[in-house]
Amino acid sequence: MFSSYGEPEELRLAEAPVPSPGPGQVLLRVHAAGVNPVDWKIRAGLLKDFFPVSLPHVLGVEAAGVVVAVGEGVTARSVGDEVFGPVSGAYAEYALAGADRLGAKPADLDWGAASGLHSSAETAYRTLELLKVTAGDTLLVHGAAGSVGGLVVQFAVAAGARVVATASEANHDYLRELGAVPVSYGEGVFDRIREAAPDGVDAALDAVGGAVAGSVELLGGPERVVSIVDPVEAESAGARFTGGGDADYTAQALERALALHAAGTLRLPIRATFPLAEAAEAHRLSARGHGRGKIVLIP
Known part of the structure; x- marks a missing residue:
């Protein structure tokens, strides 16, 4: 998380209670989280006029993991399901997500690729x-x-x-x-x-x-x-x-991507993988741009 806008060094590991899922939510044990340019732009304060966040803030907008608890009314997902998709606060060992927005992770899609597929x-x-x-x-x-x-x-x-x-x-x-x-x-x-x-x-x-x-x-x-x-x-x-917000095509996009995966043609190169403790280095690499594929954090 980070407590003030600034350089990558503002990112720090911190202890926090494991959250409980509310209605329509699931709790994930995060196996991998995707790193996106929006993450370091939020941390640097570049988007604070367009996308304000409460500080301290846990970054991350997507992840792949295993469902460990479900909230009231959830029928689409069960404990033990391997899933991926939009996850707020994904730079964590445990994170909450809307059950209906997650996709089922194919067994032959590795965690790193799955974590960075949604966005x-x-x-x-x-x-x-x-x-x-x-x-x-x-x-x-x-x-x-x-x-x-x-x-x-x-x-x-x-x-x-x-x-x-x-x-x-x-x-x-x-x-x-x-x-x-x-x-x-x-x-x-x-x-x-x-x-x-x-x-x-x-x-x-x-x-x-x-x-x-x-x-x-x-x-x-x-x-x-x-x-x-x-x-x-x-x-x-x-x-x-377009930066999102004008329309959300999550369901259609994941269907399209998984169809290519099922056909054996989907390419999802991983540019680099970092442990969660090295999120600052992941941000430095992301900010340099011009790389092939996704940057991934492993809690």
Whole structure:
């Protein structure tokens, strides 16, 4: 938890009573918790005007674990169930969650991958809905090797879209495996995108930052350009920003992701795993960006 906004060092382990589930809730023994950019942005105070929290605050928005207690009225989950999904205060050994929002963890999906699946899948599904991507479209994804970008690519390819994906050259083989056409970051990136998509691009997602204006120019307008990084940048270009809250596609996103998993095609790389005591280091790594896959904490 952290007691004041600031640097990663504000994160500290602390003892707290094990909570009891209320109506509609379950108590999880957390096996793994996903680390997301929103976590370190909350800790740093960057979102306090948009997403205020009471201090001290336990971070984390998603986890995978085992149900150890159920609250009144819960019928969807039972003690002993292995589950994953949205979990508030997930940086903990035990955490509460809404029973109806959790998914059943497949036995062959490891804890780390399950813990980081919800937010990336929900964001990926939500952005594709906002962009109205359908079969035959050409989708541009900036920052495609990240956890969200990778699932955007997989969902779009599975839907029949063609994907052009920007990333560092170290991630190009990975993106080809996902079915995308990779393009290198850096100066001249939009020229390279035009070469990769000579018939044009129908929609664009900026999952890395700094690419909204160029995408609007490429598409000839902002109507099908979305950012998940910077609302100010998106607004200045007339594009859409989404950070959640406008709609929640958890159920649809998890269904889509688990369908790919059942087919054996879902790729969920883990960028790094840290013990809970090293959450500060996990935040430092997350803030550097440009990595492949998810960062995970193990209580």
